Amino acid sequence: MKNKNIIARQTNFADWYTSVIKEAKLVEYAPVKGTMFFLPNGWAIWESIRNEIDKQFAKMNVKNVQLPLFIRQADFLKEKEHVEGFAPELFTVSTNKKGELAEPLVVRPTSEISFCQVFKSQIRSFNDLPVLYNQWCSVCRCEKNTRPFLRNTEFHWQELHTAHATKDEAVKQTLKTLEVYKNFVEDYLCMPVLVGEKTVNERFAGAENTYTLEALMQDGQALQCATSHYLGQNFARAYDVKYQTRDNKFDVVHQTSAGISTRIIGGLIMSHSDDNGLILPFKIAPTQIAIIVVNANDKATNNYVKILKKTLGDKYRVIVDDSDKSFGFKINKYQVQGVPFCLAVGTQEIEANEVTFIRRDSNDKVKIGLKALAKHLTTAIKEYQANLYNTANNRLQSSIVEVDNFNKFKEVINNKKIALCYFDDTIENEKKIKELTGATARCIKQAGVKDKTCFYTGKPATHLIYFARAY
Amino acid sequence: MKNKNIIARQTNFADWYTSVIKEAKLVEYAPVKGTMFFLPNGWAIWESIRNEIDKQFAKMNVKNVQLPLFIRQADFLKEKEHVEGFAPELFTVSTNKKGELAEPLVVRPTSEISFCQVFKSQIRSFNDLPVLYNQWCSVCRCEKNTRPFLRNTEFHWQELHTAHATKDEAVKQTLKTLEVYKNFVEDYLCMPVLVGEKTVNERFAGAENTYTLEALMQDGQALQCATSHYLGQNFARAYDVKYQTRDNKFDVVHQTSAGISTRIIGGLIMSHSDDNGLILPFKIAPTQIAIIVVNANDKATNNYVKILKKTLGDKYRVIVDDSDKSFGFKINKYQVQGVPFCLAVGTQEIEANEVTFIRRDSNDKVKIGLKALAKHLTTAIKEYQANLYNTANNRLQSSIVEVDNFNKFKEVINNKKIALCYFDDTIENEKKIKELTGATARCIKQAGVKDKTCFYTGKPATHLIYFARAY
Numbered sequence: 001m002k003n004k005n006i007i008a009r010q011t012n013f014a015d016w017y018t019s020v021i022k023e024a025k026l027v028e029y030a031p032v033k034g035t036m037f038f039l040p041n042g043w044a045i046w047e048s049i050r051n052e053i054d055k056q057f058a059k060m061n062v063k064n065v066q067l068p069l070f071i072r073q074a075d076f077l078k079e080k081e082h083v084e085g086f087a088p089e090l091f092t093v094s095t096n097k098k099g100e101l102a103e104p105l106v107v108r109p110t111s112e113i114s115f116c117q118v119f120k121s122q123i124r125s126f127n128d129l130p131v132l133y134n135q136w137c138s139v140c141r142c143e144k145n146t147r148p149f150l151r152n153t154e155f156h157w158q159e160l161h162t163a164h165a166t167k168d169e170a171v172k173q174t175l176k177t178l179e180v181y182k183n184f185v186e187d188y189l190c191m192p193v194l195v196g197e198k199t200v201n202e203r204f205a206g207a208e209n210t211y212t213l214e215a216l217m218q219d220g221q222a223l224q225c226a227t228s229h230y231l232g233q234n235f236a237r238a239y240d241v242k243y244q245t246r247d248n249k250f251d252v253v254h255q256t257s258a259g260i261s262t263r264i265i266g267g268l269i270m271s272h273s274d275d276n277g278l279i280l281p282f283k284i285a286p287t288q289i290a291i292i293v294v295n296a297n298d299k300a301t302n303n304y305v306k307i308l309k310k311t312l313g314d315k316y317r318v319i320v321d322d323s324d325k326s327f328g329f330k331i332n333k334y335q336v337q338g339v340p341f342c343l344a345v346g347t348q349e350i351e352a353n354e355v356t357f358i359r360r361d362s363n364d365k366v367k368i369g370l371k372a373l374a375k376h377l378t379t380a381i382k383e384y385q386a387n388l389y390n391t392a393n394n395r396l397q398s399s400i401v402e403v404d405n406f407n408k409f410k411e412v413i414n415n416k417k418i419a420l421c422y423f424d425d426t427i428e429n430e431k432k433i434k435e436l437t438g439a440t441a442r443c444i445k446q447a448g449v450k451d452k453t454c455f456y457t458g459k460p461a462t463h464l465i466y467f468a469r470a471y
Numbered sequence: 472m473k474n475k476n477i478i479a480r481q482t483n484f485a486d487w488y489t490s491v492i493k494e495a496k497l498v499e500y501a502p503v504k505g506t507m508f509f510l511p512n513g514w515a516i517w518e519s520i521r522n523e524i525d526k527q528f529a530k531m532n533v534k535n536v537q538l539p540l541f542i543r544q545a546d547f548l549k550e551k552e553h554v555e556g557f558a559p560e561l562f563t564v565s566t567n568k569k570g571e572l573a574e575p576l577v578v579r580p581t582s583e584i585s586f587c588q589v590f591k592s593q594i595r596s597f598n599d600l601p602v603l604y605n606q607w608c609s610v611c612r613c614e615k616n617t618r619p620f621l622r623n624t625e626f627h628w629q630e631l632h633t634a635h636a637t638k639d640e641a642v643k644q645t646l647k648t649l650e651v652y653k654n655f656v657e658d659y660l661c662m663p664v665l666v667g668e669k670t671v672n673e674r675f676a677g678a679e680n681t682y683t684l685e686a687l688m689q690d691g692q693a694l695q696c697a698t699s700h701y702l703g704q705n706f707a708r709a710y711d712v713k714y715q716t717r718d719n720k721f722d723v724v725h726q727t728s729a730g731i732s733t734r735i736i737g738g739l740i741m742s743h744s745d746d747n748g749l750i751l752p753f754k755i756a757p758t759q760i761a762i763i764v765v766n767a768n769d770k771a772t773n774n775y776v777k778i779l780k781k782t783l784g785d786k787y788r789v790i791v792d793d794s795d796k797s798f799g800f801k802i803n804k805y806q807v808q809g810v811p812f813c814l815a816v817g818t819q820e821i822e823a824n825e826v827t828f829i830r831r832d833s834n835d836k837v838k839i840g841l842k843a844l845a846k847h848l849t850t851a852i853k854e855y856q857a858n859l860y861n862t863a864n865n866r867l868q869s870s871i872v873e874v875d876n877f878n879k880f881k882e883v884i885n886n887k888k889i890a891l892c893y894f895d896d897t898i899e900n901e902k903k904i905k906e907l908t909g910a911t912a913r914c915i916k917q918a919g920v921k922d923k924t925c926f927y928t929g930k931p932a933t934h935l936i937y938f939a940r941a942y
Contacts, residue, residue, distance in 0.1 A: 032543055035539035037537075043535050
C-alpha cells in the first residue's frame, strides 16, 4: 500500500522531502514566512531528541537554564565580529505604544550575550569555574529562502555555553561536546558524520575555532548536524566576564558554545526515509512500536493486546491502534509516520499465540511467538539501528573522492559527491570556489600538508578539506 | 545557621520574597525590564512542573505541539474582544533592514490565534474531533510594574487549546482541565485553592467563561494559580475553524484554552517558604534529598554514601555533597534552596549504620537506621506534604470572612483577609470596589442567591463572591 501523495525521490528530491513532511504530519507552514506549526508527530521527535541530549549533558554535569528572548540592542553591539555576522539577520522590536520602549531590543538570534551576562553575575573566583549551562529555546533570524527544518525564520535548538579558567580546559570542553554530539548523532540518529574543524570562512561569528559534524543526505548534499565552538576570550573581554585567579589576580574566562537544532530533523528525514514516507531510528522514534489490531472490538483480541501492550510498554514507547480502520490503512499510516516496528494481531495470531512482526526499514514480515518476542525485539532493534547506520555510512564513504585538480573537482561536485582535496585555504579562494561550483568547505580533515599542492591554486596547501554542496 | 541575607517576612514581605529568590539562586534580573535569567535552581523547578503536567495531560490524550513566536498583526486583529484585551501589551516587530518585513508582526502574548490556524488546517470532519493540543513556550506582554515570577515582560507557561464538536463537550473539557490543575496544585504543590468562575470583569479577553484556582499567600494576598477558559465559538467564527458534522452540514468548533505559568513559582515561594529560605514540596522539588557528607574524602564514608545514593537514587532525585565545605555551610545551603530532606553522614552515623535525617519544614533531626530508612522516607514524605498543605489550608480557611456590609468589607480587606459576600456583579461595581479598597473579585462561589442582598449596593445579589487583594 503506497501513499500516493509521496513523490518519488528520483522524480524530485525536494518535492519528496516536503511531501514526506506533509504526509507524516510533522509540520505545517505557518502564516509568517519561514515559520512552522510543529504538529504532534514533529514536536515529539524534537522532545525525544531533547530528552536524550539532556541525559547526555547531565553526565557532563551541565545545568539547564533559561534566558530572555529579548536582548538590548546596545548590548548586542559590543562584540564586533558577532555583530557583523548576525546584523543582517536580526529582528528588532518596538511596542505599539509609541515611545514606551526605552531602547531598541533584538530578538535573540543566539544567546552568547545573555550567557556572558549570566556568567558575569554568577562567577566570582576560580572556585566557581567551570560553569556549564544549557538552554532549550527558539531563536529568530531573517532568512530569504526558507525550507521546513532546514532554514527557518524561527528555529528551536539547545545552546550549551560554558566558561573555564584556562584555554586548555575550554578547548577540551569544545571537543568533548563535539564527541557527545557525534555519539548521539551516530548512535541515536544512525547518521554517520565527517568530523572536523570549520575553515575560517565557515566559522561561527566571534569564535576562534568551530568544529562540526557533517552528514551526507540521499541526494548527495551535505548537512551540518551540530557545531561546537571555542570562543576564546573575545566575548568575555567584550562583556567583562572576569574571575579571581588562585593567585588573587583577575583574568577573563575562556568560553565555549555548542548547539544542535531542529535542522537535524530535516537531516534525519533526508538520511533514512524512502518513497513510502518517514523512517526513524528506533532509539529516537516517539512511537517505537505500533500494535495493530486487525479485527477490533473482540474481547479475546482486546485482552491479548492489553497484555502485549503492558509487557512491551514498560520498556518501549508503544501505541495500540484498535480503531475500525482497515489493516491496510493502519499499516500505511505507521509506515508513513516512520514507526520502526508494527506488530499485527488478528485471529490467526491469537490462535497461534504470536504476532506478525513488520519492520519499517526492510518491510520484512515474520511471525514471532509471544515467548520469543522479547528476545526477537532486542535483536531486531540492534539490526534495525545497524541497518540504518550502515546504509547511510556506505553512501557517505563511497561518496568521498580524492581530487587533485579543478576539473576533477567540478566533475565530482556535479556528480553530487564529496571532494577531498588539499587546499590553500583563504576566504577568497573559498568564495571563488563556491561561486564557480556551489560547493563549500564542509570541514578540515586532520592530515599533514607538507609538500602538498592546492588543487585549485597550485600553491602549497594549508589544509586537507572536504568540499560538497550543502543545505 | 541562619542566612543573614534573607529578610524576615515580618519586616518586609516583598523584600523577604526577593531575598529568598536571590539567596536560593532561582533567577537574576536580566537587562531588559521585566525579563529574568532563570538559573539552574529556578529552571529545574519549572522543568519539574512541566514533567508532571505533561504526565497528567498525557492521560487526557493531550498532544504537545509548538507554534510560532510571531503572529501576523493582521491575523491578530480579527477577534475583537481578544484584541482589545491584549492591544496595550503587544510587542511589535520590525527588521533592521528597512522595508524587508512585508507586514507588521506581533510577538505572541498568547496563542489562541495560532491554534485556530492549526485547527483550521487539521480539522475536516467530526471524526477529527476533539483535538487536544498543548504547548510549552514563553509569551511576551509589555508590563509597567514587573516582579520576578509574578509579573514579567516575558514569562513561560503551557497553553492547552482544545476544539470540540459541541458546547457540552467543550465545557466539560474546561472543567476537566480545571480539575487536573486543582489536583496538581493541591497534591504536588501543596497549595490549597479556592475554585470557581471568574466574574465578567476578570474574564479572559475573548472567553465566554473563565475558571480559576486562587491560592492565598502568607501575606494575605490572593494569587491566581491557573485558569481554564471556555472560549465558545468566538475564535472559531473569527478564524473560520469549521468541520463537517455527522449529517453532512458545517459547523464551527467549540474551543477551550487553559494555562499555568511560571507565576506559580512565585506562588510556591509565598505559600510555603520561611525566614530561612525556600521550602519546596517533596513531589516537585528538583532535588528531593541531599546526602551531606560530614567528613569528606574518607574511603569508608565514600563507600557508605555511594551505596546510600544508589539505593535512594532509583526512586528519588538525590544529590551527594562531599565537598570540603563545613557541615553548617552545607546544611544552610540546602535549607535556603528548599531541599526537603537532608541526610547527614559522618563517622558517628557510619559506626551506628544510620543517617541523621533532617526535615526542611520542621527542622526535626532524627537518627534513622539504614534498614528503617526506606519506610521512614515513605512516611516522612506523606507527613511533609501534608504538613505544607495543612499549614497553608489552615491559613486559607481561617482567612475567609463572611461579609454583609461595606464597612466590614473594608475592615476585612485591610486586615488582609478574604471577604466572602453576596454581590450585585457588574463591571462598574467591581471597578468601584477595586478603586476604593484595592480588592478584586477572585472567583464566584457556587451558591443560591435568592433573597440575598448585595453587600455594596443593597440591591438583589447576583453572585456569592470571594474578594481579596491579589498579586
